[in-house]
Structures are given as C-alpha cells and as structure tokens.
Amino acid sequence: MDFGRFGSAPSGTRIGFENGAVVVPDDPVIPFIRGDGTGPDIWKATQAVLDAAVRTAFGGKKQIVWFEVFAGETAKNRFDDWLPQETVDAITHFRVAIKGPLTTPVGGGFRSLNVTLRQLLDMYACIRPVRYFDNVPSPMKRPQDVDMIIFRENVEDVYAGIEWRAGSPEADEMIATIARLGKKVRAGSAIGVKPVSEIGSKRLIRKAIRFAIDHGKPSVTLVHKGNIMKYTEGAFRDWGYELAKAEFPDHTIAEADLGSAAPPPGKVVIRDRIADSMFQQALLRPKEYSVVATTNLNGDYLSDALAAQVGGLGMAPGSNEGTEHAVFEATHGTAPKYANLDKINPGSLILSGVMMLEYLGWGEAAKRVEGAMRKTLAQKVMTYDLARQTEGATEVGTSGFAQALIGNL
Ligand code: NAP
Numbered sequence: 001m002d003f004g005r006f007g008s009a010p011s012g013t014r015i016g017f018e019n020g021a022v023v024v025p026d027d028p029v030i031p032f033i034r035g036d037g038t039g040p041d042i043w044k045a046t047q048a049v050l051d052a053a054v055r056t057a058f059g060g061k062k063q064i065v066w067f068e069v070f071a072g073e074t075a076k077n078r079f080d081d082w083l084p085q086e087t088v089d090a091i092t093h094f095r096v097a098i099k100g101p102l103t104t105p106v107g108g109g110f111r112s113l114n115v116t117l118r119q120l121l122d123m124y125a126c127i128r129p130v131r132y133f134d135n136v137p138s139p140m141k142r143p144q145d146v147d148m149i150i151f152r153e154n155v156e157d158v159y160a161g162i163e164w165r166a167g168s169p170e171a172d173e174m175i176a177t178i179a180r181l182g183k184k185v186r187a188g189s190a191i192g193v194k195p196v197s198e199i200g201s202k203r204l205i206r207k208a209i210r211f212a213i214d215h216g217k218p219s220v221t222l223v224h225k226g227n228i229m230k231y232t233e234g235a236f237r238d239w240g241y242e243l244a245k246a247e248f249p250d251h252t253i254a255e256a257d258l259g260s261a262a263p264p265p266g267k268v269v270i271r272d273r274i275a276d277s278m279f280q281q282a283l284l285r286p287k288e289y290s291v292v293a294t295t296n297l298n299g300d301y302l303s304d305a306l307a308a309q310v311g312g313l314g315m316a317p318g319s320n321e322g323t324e325h326a327v328f329e330a331t332h333g334t335a336p337k338y339a340n341l342d343k344i345n346p347g348s349l350i351l352s353g354v355m356m357l358e359y360l361g362w363g364e365a366a367k368r369v370e371g372a373m374r375k376t377l378a379q380k381v382m383t384y385d386l387a388r389q390t391e392g393a394t395e396v397g398t399s400g401f402a403q404a405l406i407g408n409l
Contacts, residue, residue: 001093003069003086003089003090004084004085004086004089005079005084005086006068006069006070006084006086006087006090009029009067009090009094010029010065010066010067011065012025012027012028012029012065012067013025013026013027013028013029013065014028014029014093014094014095015028015029015094015095015096015360017095017324020323022095022096022324022359022360024360024361024362026061026062026063027062027063027064027065028064028065028094028096028360029065029067029094030064030065030066030067030094030096030097030098030356031067031068031069031087031090031091031094031097031098032047032066032067032068032069032097032098032099033068033069033070033071033072033087033097033098033099033100033102033113034068034074034100035072035074035099035100035101035102035330035334036072036073036074036100036101036102036103036334036336037073037101037103037333037334037335037336037338037339038100038101038334038335038336038338038339038340038341038343038344038398039072039074039100039101039102039330039334040100040339040340041338041339041340041341041342041343041344041346041398041399042100042330042344042345042346042348042349042350042398043100043349044398044399044402045346045349045350045398045399045401045402046098046346046349046350046353046402047066048399048402048403048406049346049350049353049369049372049402049405049406049409050064050350050353050356050357050365050369051063051064052406052409053357053365053366053368053369053372053409054357054362054365056365056368056409057362057364057365057368058362058364058365062362062365067090067094069084069086069087069090069091069097070084070087071083071084071087071099071102071113072102072103072113073102073103073105075087076105082105082113083112083113083116087113088116088117088120091117091121091325091327092120092121092325095324095325095326096325096326096327096328096356096359096360097326097327097328098327098328098329098349098352098353098356099113099327099328099329099330100329100330100349101329101330101332101333101334101335102114102334103334103336114320114329117320117325117327118154118155118320119155121322121325121327122155122322122323122325123154123155123320123321123322123325123326123327124153124154124155124200124203124204124321124322125151125152125153125154125203125204125207125320125321125322126150126151126152126153126154126299126303126318126319126320127149127150127151127152127318127319127320127321127355128149128150128152128303128306128307128316128317128318128331129148129149129150129317129351129355130146130147130148130149130150130303130306130307130309130310130316131146131147131148131310132144132145132146132147132310132311133310133311133315133373133374133377134374134377134378135377135378135380135382135386135390136310136311136315136377136386137311137386137389137390138309138310138311139308139309140283140309140310142286143309143310143311145286145287146282146286146306146309146310147286147290148282148286148289148290148291148292148306149211149217149290149291149292150292150294150299150302150303150306151204151205151207151208151211151291151292151293151294151299152204152294152295152296152298152299152300152302152303153200153201153204153236153294153295153296153299154204154296154320155200155296156195156196156197156200156201156295156296157194157195157196157232157295157296157297158192158193158194158296158297159296159297159300160193160194160195162192162193162195163190163191163192163193164190164191164192165190166188166189166190167188170191171189171190171191172187174191175187175189175191194229194232195232196232196233196235196236196295198235198239201235201236201239201240201295202239202240202243204293205220205222205236205239205240205243205244205293206243206247207321208220208291208292208293209243209244209247209248209251209252209268209270209291209293211291212268212290212291213248213251213252213268217268217290217291218263218268218269218290219268219269219270219271219288219289219290219291220240220244220252220268220269220270220271220290220291220292220293221271221272221273221278221289221290221291221292221293222236222237222240222241222270222271222272222273222293222294223272223273223274223275223278223292223293223294223295223298223299223302224236224237224272224274224275224294224295224298225274225275225276225298226238226272226274227274232295233275233295233298236294236295237272240270240272240293241254241270241272244270248268251266251267251268252267252268252269252270253267253268253269253270254269254270254271255269255270255271255272256271268291275294275298275301275302278292278298278302279301279302279305282302282305282306282309283309286309303316303318307331311386312385313331313332313348314332314344314345314347314348314383314385314386315345315347315348315351316331316332316348316351317330317331317348317349317350317351317352317353317354317355318330318331318348318352318355319352319355319356319359321359326356326359328352328353328355328356328359329349329352330348330349330352331348331352332348341397342397342398342399342400343383343384343397343398344383344385344398345382345383345384345385345386345398345401346383346398346401346402347373347383347401350369350373350402350405351369351370351373353369354366354369354370354373357369368409369405369409371408371409372405372406372407372408372409373405375408376401376404376405376408379394379404379408380392380393380394381393381394381396381400381401381404382394382395382396382401383395383396383397383398383401
C-alpha cells in the first residue's frame with residue numbers, strides 16, 4: 001500500500017479487527033514515530049529491546065514489521081508539515097502505532113498529533129500503569145506499595161476545548177443564557193464548559209472493569225468530584241455503578257453491598273472515592289488501590305502524581321486506546337538539551353512498548369522485557385537521571401541501558 005510522500009509500507013500484514021477485537025498476525029506492520037529531540041536516541045534503544053524480546057520469546061515465528069512515519073519538528077523539516085496526512089492515514093490503516101515525544105510548536109496554526117488522532121480515531125481511554133521497580137529513587141518510604149493502572153477518559157470534560165475568553169461576545173452570550181436559566185455568573189467572566197456523557201463515561205469504565213476481570217485485579221475505583229459537580233462528576237460515578245451491575249453482575253460487587261464482609265473470590269469490588277481524598281489515599285494507603293477509572297482532568301493530575309511516587313516520568317509508560325486503534329507513547333517530552341547525547345532514560349518508551357506487546361497478545365515477549373527491566377535496575381545499571389540519586393550505581397547511556405536490558409532478557 002502506498003503512503004504518498006513516505007512511499008510504500010514494508011511488506012507485512014495489517015492488524016485486523018473482527019467481532020470487537022483486534023486480530024494480530026505473526027508479522028504485523030506497526031507504524032512508529034521516532035520523535036524529536038531525544039526521541040531518536042530512545043527510539044533506537046526501544047526498537048532494539050522490543051525486537052530482541054520478540055526474537056527470544058518466539059524464536060523467529062513472530063516479528064514486528066516497523067514502518068517509519070513522521071510528525072513534529074522532524075516532519076516540519078522534511079515535509080514542511082507538522083503532521084503529514086500520510087501519518088494519520090498509516091496509523092488509521094494499521095491500527096496500532098508507537099511514538100516518541102514530539103516538539104509542541106509555540107504559537108497557533110498547526111495540528112497536534114495527539115489531539116488529531118485522539119479525535120479522529122476516537123481513542124477515548126488514556127491508560128497509565130504505575131508500578132515500582134526496585135532501586136529507582138523515589139520520595140516515598142514504601143514506593144513498592146504502588147501498583148495501579150489509571151484509565152482516564154480522554155476526549156470529554158474540560159478538555160473538550162469549549163471555552164471563551166473573558167469579555168468576548170461568546171462568553172457574554174453564555175452569561176446571558178445562564179442568567180435566563182436562573183443562575184448568576186459575574187459579568188465579564190471567562191467561560192469554560194465541562195461535557196460528561198453517559199456513553200463516554202460508560203465505555204471508559206467498561207474498559208477498566210474488563211481489564212480488572214481479565215487480569216484478576218481486586219477492585220476498580222471510580223474517582224470523581226461528584227460532591228461538588230453532581231451532574232458531571234457525580235453522574236460519572238452513578239453510571240459506573242449502573243454499568244457494573246447491568247453488564248458484569250457475575251464478576252463484580254459494589255463495595256456498599258459488601259458491608260464488612262471480605263469480597264467473594266473472583267469478584268472485582270467496585271467502589272468510588274472523591275478525587276481529593278484519592279490523592280491522600282494514594283500516599284497513605286496505596287496498597288488498597290488497583291484499577292482506577294476517572295474523568296479527564298482528575299486523571300491528568302492523578303497519573304502524574306502517581307508516576308512521581310514511583311520515581312518520575314522518565315519511567316512512566318502510557319497508551320491512548322479506542323475501540324480498534326491504539327497508540328503507545330513516551331509520557332515525557334523531548335528533553336531537547338540531551339538530544340543526540342546518548343544519555344536520556346529510554347524507560348518510558350520501552351515500557352510503553354511492553355504495553356504494546358501485551359495489547360498484541362504477545363505476553364511472553366512483554367514479560368521478558370519487564371523482567372529484564374527489573375533485573376537491570378536491581379543490578380543498579382542506570383541512566384544518569386536515576387544514577388545521580390543512587391549510591392553504587394553504574395551509569396550507562398541510552399544505548400548502554402538497552403544493551404544491558406537485552407543481556408537480561
Ligand atoms: P521534558 O522534555 O519532559 O523534559 C524536562 C526534564 O525532565 C528534562 O530536562 C529532564 O530533567 C527530565 N526528563 C524528561 N524525560 C526524561 C527521560 N526520558 N530521562 C531522564 N530525564 C528526563 O519537558 P519540557 O522540557 O517541558 O518539554 C520539551 C518539549 O517536549 C516541548 O516542546 C514540549 O511541548 C514537548 N512535550 C511533548 C510531549 C509528548 O510528545 N507527549 C509531552 C510533554 C512535552 P533533567 O534536566 O533534570 O535531567
């Protein structure tokens with residue numbers, strides 16, 4: 001298949017989609033974006049580790065066929081286009097992609113890859129697993145107690161981009177409309193709108209509950225601010241309980257129905273926590289939390305706060321997932337001052353690659369990379385960011401860290 005300025009895709013097989021699930025061939029074509037700044041360094045390390053893991057796990061029976069596509073500064077320099085249509089087309093067609101960090105241009109007039117793809121492919125779930133690897137420096141006394149996975153709604157809430165500048169005709173018209181509806185907003189205020197729908201909330205919560213059931217997780221916690229925002233955040237909570245009861249009655253039980261009894265074996269406990277209390281719980285009793293499902297803004301704050309508890313963004317992976325598309329990504333930025341120095345920590349993109357392998361159903365390869373990460377860090381072999389806070393560490397560069405991981409696969 002031809003992708004315009006990028007030429008033909010390499011020969012391999014497109015990931016299919018049948019009966020509500022992706023169908024993964026042994027030679028899937030996967031588009032990748034190296035990214036800007038330190039992106040090429042961390043991509044090189046990631047590709048080497050993922051290929052070696054797939055080879056070791058499947059002895060040549062399976063192989064990823066990589067297809068390079070472009071976005072960000074690299075695309076601007078090469079094609080005078082921050083986001084070539086060919087990139088959008090390739091990711092849409094091949095269904096699964098992985099990307100390094102991209103420069104966000106200052107000023108308007110460009111399309112953001114993340115926002116464009118999220119909207120176009122309706123990738124409504126931002127998924128961030130947060131777990132601790134021994135020896136990673138952390139501000140917590142017991143960072144190993146954190147083992148959570150955040151399902152953050154990705155397209156609604158105050159991120160829907162509906163807001164008007166203070167004093168603009170649109171804001172003034174909204175204030176007048178609100179007055180007609182019997183509520184008062186101070187004249188001259190800026191106005192933002194927070195849409196939260198039943199369908200949008202339920203599909204996100206459904207994904208979280210399904211994940212908990214499939215992975216034997218003990219609970220799904222609905223995090224919301226429904227005590228203040230009853231019809232948006234409060235509805236998110238109510239729709240969550242309603243969905244669990246209607247669609248997963250044999251696999252879930254509401255915390256309120258449990259009383260003081262222990263949960264029956266095999267049942268996922270559905271409970272809710274108010275967002276501010278959840279931030280306290282995450283610090284004080286992290287062991288009690290597993291899968292979290294939450295609205296967009298809460299999830300943004302909570303996932304970065306939790307990543308900090310286990311040692312920071314350099315190690316935090318993430319994905320954007322819809323019904324039949326998924327894009328895996330480094331969660332940090334381009335760290336441009338370290339570009340081409342072979343210095344930066346590739347952990348975030350490599351662990352996003354682990355999520356991708358799991359998504360493909362190639363769990364054996366995913367387990368090997370995660371095991372190698374644990375072993376390498378246990379040996380105190382680390383990039384500068386972790387080594388500078390760890391006594392007795394052996395500091396290695398980006399490629400050296402990848403080689404150590406491959407040696408430990
Ligand atoms: P950044 O690139 O994340 O870097 C800030 C600092 O965080 C770095 O100087 C470094 O700290 C540390 N850091 C980040 N990634 C690391 C890694 N892999 N290993 C070790 N340390 C790491 O944030 P920024 O400087 O604010 O943003 C730079 C550019 O990236 C901007 O154009 C921004 O818009 C873009 N950005 C893109 C994405 C994305 O594509 N998803 C996300 C965020 C930002 P030290 O200097 O202390 O070592």
